[in-house]
Amino acid sequence: MNHDGRHDFDFLHGHWQVRNERLRERLAGSDDWEIFHATQTCEPVLGGLGNVDAFLSEWRRDGGEDTFQGMTLRLFDLQRGRWNIWWAGSHDGVLEPPVSGGFADGVGVFEGELEHHGRPVRARFVWSAIGANTAHWHQQFSIDGGASWETNWHMWLRRRDAGGRLPHEDAVIELRRYTLKPGRRDELIELFERELIEPQEAVGMHVIGQFRELDESDRYTWVRGFPGHAARVEALHGFYGGPTWKRHRDAANATMIDSDDVRLLKPARPRSALPAAQRERAPVGASADADGIVCIGVCELDAPAQAGFLERFERDFAPLLEPAGLSLLGVYVSDDTANGFPRLPVREGEPALVWFCGCADAQAPRRLAETPQWRAAVADALRAGLRRAPQLLRLAPTARSELRG
Missing domain, CATH: 2.40.128.20 (Calycin beta-barrel core domain)
Incomplete structure (x- = not known):
C-alpha cells in the first residue's frame, strides 16, 4: 500500500x-x-x-x-x-x-x-x-x-506547554563528570549558566542538572537528556557545530583537564526516570545556589544490570535509602546503543546501574555507607556482579540547576 x-x-x-x-x-x-x-x-x-x-x-x-x-x-x-x-x-x-x-x-x-x-x-x-x-x-x-x-x-x-514551560522526553541521558583545572570550577559554571543552557535546549536537548561535587573541589558534574538516539545525534551536531559553541568553546575548554568521563544511560524501568522539575529554572544571572543536596550512586558491574543486579538493587539496596535520609528520584542503567556522535566519547563496554536521590542533608550519603545493612548488601553484591563498592557522589546544585534535592 x-x-x-x-x-x-x-x-x-x-x-x-x-x-x-x-x-x-x-x-x-x-x-x-x-x-x-x-x-x-x-x-x-x-x-x-x-x-x-x-x-x-x-x-x-x-x-x-x-x-x-x-x-x-x-x-x-x-x-x-x-x-x-x-x-x-x-x-x-x-x-x-x-x-x-x-x-x-x-x-x-x-x-x-x-x-x-x-x-x-x-x-x-x-x-x-x-x-x-x-x-x-x-x-x-x-x-x-x-x-x-x-x-x-x-x-x-x-513547543511550550500550557504553562509556558518546555516539555521534555528524556529517553536517554548523559551523566557527565569533568575534571577541571585547579580553582577554575566557578569560572566554568558562570559561563555555562550564562551562555550554554538555553542554546542546548533550543536544539532539542534537556539540561537536567548541574552540580559542584562536595568531595572533589575540581569536579563539575552535569546531566542532560534527549528524546532518543537519533534526536541526540542531531542535537549534538546542531549545538557543537553551531555558532554558540564556536563562540565560547575556547573559554570553556580552557577550564578543563578531562571531559570524557561520560555515561550514556536509559531508565531502568518504564517508570524509573527522573521526575519533571517542580519549579521553573532560575533565570540567567541568578547568584544564589539552589537548595537541596543530590546524591548520585554509581554501581559498576560485570554484566548489564538487567542480567540480575537491577532486581538485587531494588530488593537489597533501595529500601535502605530512605531510613538514611535519601529519597530515590530515578534509576538508570547503561545504554549500550552505539555512540552516534564520536566527537564526544562515552564510556562503552562498562555496564553500570546509576541512581539519583535527594538528600535530607549533606551527610546522608555518608550515613548510608556506614550502616551495617548497607555494608552487608555491598559485600553480598561484590560476590554477584558488583565490581566495587558503589560510588556515592555528593552534589550541590548550581543556581540554575533544575534537578535539586
Whole structure:
C-alpha cells in the first residue's frame, strides 16, 4: 500500500518557539552566523490537505524599524502524492516559487528553483528531528545544479506547554563528570549558566542538572537528556557545530583537564526516570545556589544490570535509602546503543546501574555507607556482579540547576 503523505506535516500544527541560526552572507564563503528568535503558529487548511504558518521574529531586516514576518503555505498534491511549499516575507510580500518533495524515514526533503539577489539557485528545505515537541528545519542553496550545497539557515523548533514551560522526553541521558583545572570550577559554571543552557535546549536537548561535587573541589558534574538516539545525534551536531559553541568553546575548554568521563544511560524501568522539575529554572544571572543536596550512586558491574543486579538493587539496596535520609528520584542503567556522535566519547563496554536521590542533608550519603545493612548488601553484591563498592557522589546544585534535592 502506497504511503499517503497528506498527514506528514500534522506534527507542525500548533505554537512553537524558534531559534534561528542564519548566515549573514549567502553563497559568499561566509562563516558569520546571526542568531535570532521567533514564534511560529501553524494551522491546517483544506480539511488537512495543507497548512499555513505565520512566523514572527525579533529580527529587523537591514536595520529596519519593523521586525521581520514570514508565512508559509504547504499543499499536498493528491494526484502526484507530493507536497508543494511556498514562502513569503514581509520584506516584499511576494510568494516565492514552490519547492516540492516529501518524507521518507522521518525526514522531509523539498527542492525547487529560486533566486537569491537575482541569481538563480537550487534550494532545498529539509525537515528532521521530528518529535512530539521538537523539529528541525534547514535550508540549503546550490549554484552548480546540486553537485554541492551550502547550508545557510537553521530553525530549531520547540513547543511550550500550557504553562509556558518546555516539555521534555528524556529517553536517554548523559551523566557527565569533568575534571577541571585547579580553582577554575566557578569560572566554568558562570559561563555555562550564562551562555550554554538555553542554546542546548533550543536544539532539542534537556539540561537536567548541574552540580559542584562536595568531595572533589575540581569536579563539575552535569546531566542532560534527549528524546532518543537519533534526536541526540542531531542535537549534538546542531549545538557543537553551531555558532554558540564556536563562540565560547575556547573559554570553556580552557577550564578543563578531562571531559570524557561520560555515561550514556536509559531508565531502568518504564517508570524509573527522573521526575519533571517542580519549579521553573532560575533565570540567567541568578547568584544564589539552589537548595537541596543530590546524591548520585554509581554501581559498576560485570554484566548489564538487567542480567540480575537491577532486581538485587531494588530488593537489597533501595529500601535502605530512605531510613538514611535519601529519597530515590530515578534509576538508570547503561545504554549500550552505539555512540552516534564520536566527537564526544562515552564510556562503552562498562555496564553500570546509576541512581539519583535527594538528600535530607549533606551527610546522608555518608550515613548510608556506614550502616551495617548497607555494608552487608555491598559485600553480598561484590560476590554477584558488583565490581566495587558503589560510588556515592555528593552534589550541590548550581543556581540554575533544575534537578535539586
